[in-house]
Each structure stands twice: as structure tokens, then as C-alpha cells.
Amino acid sequence: MMTRKSILTLLLCTITFFGCGVDNETKTIRLGHGLDVSHSVHKAMVKMGEDLLERSGGRLKLEIYPSQQLGTERECLELLQIGSLDMTKVSVGVLENFAPKTRVLGLPFLFRDRQHSFNVLDGPIGQMLLNEGEKYWLKGLGYYDAGSRSFYTMNKPIEKPADLEGEKIRVMESVTAVNMVKALGGSPTPISWGELYTSLQQGVVDGAENNPPSFYLSRHYEVCKYYSLDEHTVLPDVLLIGTYVWNKLSQQEQMWLSQAVKESVKYQRILWAEAEAEALREVQKAGVVVSRPNKTLFAEKVQGIYESYKDDAEIYPLIKKIQETQ
Missing domain, CATH: 3.40.190.170 (Bacterial extracellular solute-binding protein, family 7)
Structure with a gap:
């Protein structure tokens, strides 16, 4: 609507x-x-x-x-x-x-x-x-190119999927993004990009996920002091x-x-x-703690999403073609 x-x-x-x-x-x-x-x-x-x-x-x-x-x-x-x-x-x-x-x-x-x-x-x-x-x-x-998207949060770093439990994470208006955050244990909250800074300030959400330049240029690093480079999606x-x-x-x-x-x-x-x-350099200068968690822990938690597409005659063969591309 x-x-x-x-x-x-x-x-x-x-x-x-x-x-x-x-x-x-x-x-x-x-x-x-x-x-x-x-x-x-x-x-x-x-x-x-x-x-x-x-x-x-x-x-x-x-x-x-x-x-x-x-x-x-x-x-x-x-x-x-x-x-x-x-x-x-x-x-x-x-x-x-x-x-x-x-x-x-x-x-x-x-x-x-x-x-x-x-x-x-x-x-x-x-x-x-x-x-x-x-x-x-x-x-x-x-x-x-929009790089890789990773989690940034206000109160604690996301070092493993369990750290997302109970955390309200802003996502785009995307069913796939919603399902991903749910699979990782977080609470996905769709909010428009233009409203996100205020939503973080007011505690509407506990964090978000995006690439380094977007995190930096949006000045979200002023509110969120933890950036965990799990690089879950290349979107x-x-x-x-x-x-x-x-x-x-x-x-x-x-x-x-x-x-x-x-x-x-x-x-x-x-x-x-x-x-x-440049973005990673500048946010660290501003006091953001940048970490690189074990991606395997996150990848294992989202395998159910791939399983859900097994009966999809359009998407599942496409997934296989992408994975087989050299």
C-alpha cells in the first residue's frame, strides 16, 4: 500500500x-x-x-x-x-x-x-x-558495486549468531533480508534508509547492516560503535x-x-x-570497534534458507548456476 x-x-x-x-x-x-x-x-x-x-x-x-x-x-x-x-x-x-x-x-x-x-x-x-x-x-x-553488507550495532559487537538474539536489526523492505536476520536469531525491522539515523538514536532498532561506505557516509558510526564484518551478503x-x-x-x-x-x-x-x-579507516578513527567474526558460524545458520528453495523450479536451479560459475 x-x-x-x-x-x-x-x-x-x-x-x-x-x-x-x-x-x-x-x-x-x-x-x-x-x-x-x-x-x-x-x-x-x-x-x-x-x-x-x-x-x-x-x-x-x-x-x-x-x-x-x-x-x-x-x-x-x-x-x-x-x-x-x-x-x-x-x-x-x-x-x-x-x-x-x-x-x-x-x-x-x-x-x-x-x-x-x-x-x-x-x-x-x-x-x-x-x-x-x-x-x-x-x-x-x-x-x-555495493560491496558486502555486515552488522553494526550500538550496545555490543556481533561476534556469533547468538549475539543477534533479542536485537532489533533494521533491514530493507526485502523478504530475503528479513528471513536472513530471523535465521540468525535477530528481530528484523524494515525501515527506510532516510529514517534510520533517527531510529537508531531513539532506540527503535539496536543496529542495522550495510557496507562500509554507507555506514560511514550516513554517519551511523556516531551512534553505532561496533561493526562486525561477517559480510553476509554481496548485494x-x-x-x-x-x-x-x-x-x-x-x-x-x-x-x-x-x-x-x-x-x-x-x-x-x-x-x-x-x-x-577510506570508510573503514575513518570509522575506526571515530572510535568504532571493527571486528572480523568467523563467517562459517553465520553461514551454517542460514542453510535453512537454501533448503526452503529446493522446490522452487525457478530459483533453485539459478542458485546452482551461480554457485557453479567460475
Whole structure:
């Protein structure tokens, strides 16, 4: 069900956006996302806009609205579906509510390491999952690196699954994320990213889980002084365009945009590696205790999630293909 805020956002954006705005033969593609302007994803989008303008000879222009100016990730996806916003970036954990097959990427400890995840996402499986959203009016264009997600908490470190018992942990609006925290013994609490800092301050939740740059740039380290790098999920960000807008672009325009996206993905991955290292350095300087618990203890506790998919004719074979990818 849509909230009052999301309805107002839809009304505002329906007035503001009409697919690709045209001004003096320049098509303006409007991209809304929830991250801060200092985030590597936003910086990669800025580069994408510059690249797109150059490739198209000024015919395609990217206009970026960061920091949830146009709503939460879920609201931005809804805007894409009705053609009131052109592009957005969301975590695949949120996308699974719109394109169900993509939930496979949210399974804990699915990938052996970062390179394995790149091999899957950049290959035929990743492309198939990008295409999965088209039947829901959402076309995936590429994956931005969002590293590994780990637990951070206010009152104690999470060194083993038993430490999560009784802890209220913020998760995305993702059934897979909810099931994972439950399997580990915690109490999953879906809260939007924009409301999380206040929720931590007020004790609505005891902690959350995310990657190092998000933990740092959100300033959640000011409240949570324990960061346990169990790296339970490698959950990419997905760049999407509404099919309503994509189908209005010419074949040449689609090619320009696709090429600009490809280059921005390469650029973002370089920025991400730098941002991840910086984030860990800075939060430790601020007094956060960073630990690396035994991942095997956590992986063993979530095996029941994999068992639950054994009768799923779509997801289970996909899990096997991902695990077999070199």
C-alpha cells in the first residue's frame, strides 16, 4: 500500500516529469536516487552524464536528483513504472519486490568472493536478471558495486549468531533480508534508509547492516560503535530505466546510454574500492570497534534458507548456476 508521502511524490512528479523532457532538441533524462552526493555511485552517475552528453553531441542530457529528493527507492521504482521518472538506482534487495527472480542475489553467502560476484553479474546470469524487470516496466541497465553488507550495532559487537538474539536489526523492505536476520536469531525491522539515523538514536532498532561506505557516509558510526564484518551478503545496486522512457529512445540513443552506463560501472568500481578502504579507516578513527567474526558460524545458520528453495523450479536451479560459475 502506498503511503501519503508516496502519493504526494507521485502527484508532484507526474506534473514535473513526462518521460524524457525535450528542450531545444535535447532530451533530458531525469535520474532520482537516495544516496549522498559524496557516494561513489553518485560520482559515477555524474561521470555518466558527462559521458552521455559528449557521446550524443548534446542530444541527451542527464539530470540527477540525489538524497531521496524524489522519494525512497521503492517510490522511485513506482514512478518509473508509471513513466513519471526516467531512471533510478536501487539496491537489488528492494528490486526483488518488483522483479521476484532478483531475490536470488540477496541470499546470504551466495558468492565465494568479490570476483565471483563480478563474474556472475557481468555474465549471462546477471544480464538475464537485468532483463527480468521488463515485464514489470523496469529495464535494468547495469550493476554498481555495493560491496558486502555486515552488522553494526550500538550496545555490543556481533561476534556469533547468538549475539543477534533479542536485537532489533533494521533491514530493507526485502523478504530475503528479513528471513536472513530471523535465521540468525535477530528481530528484523524494515525501515527506510532516510529514517534510520533517527531510529537508531531513539532506540527503535539496536543496529542495522550495510557496507562500509554507507555506514560511514550516513554517519551511523556516531551512534553505532561496533561493526562486525561477517559480510553476509554481496548485494549490488541496480541502475534502471523505465521501459516507457527506454522505448521512446531511438536505437542510437539507447546505444549512447548503454555505453555511458558501461563506462560509469567501471569507474564506480574503482571509486568503490577506494571508498571502502577510506570508510573503514575513518570509522575506526571515530572510535568504532571493527571486528572480523568467523563467517562459517553465520553461514551454517542460514542453510535453512537454501533448503526452503529446493522446490522452487525457478530459483533453485539459478542458485546452482551461480554457485557453479567460475
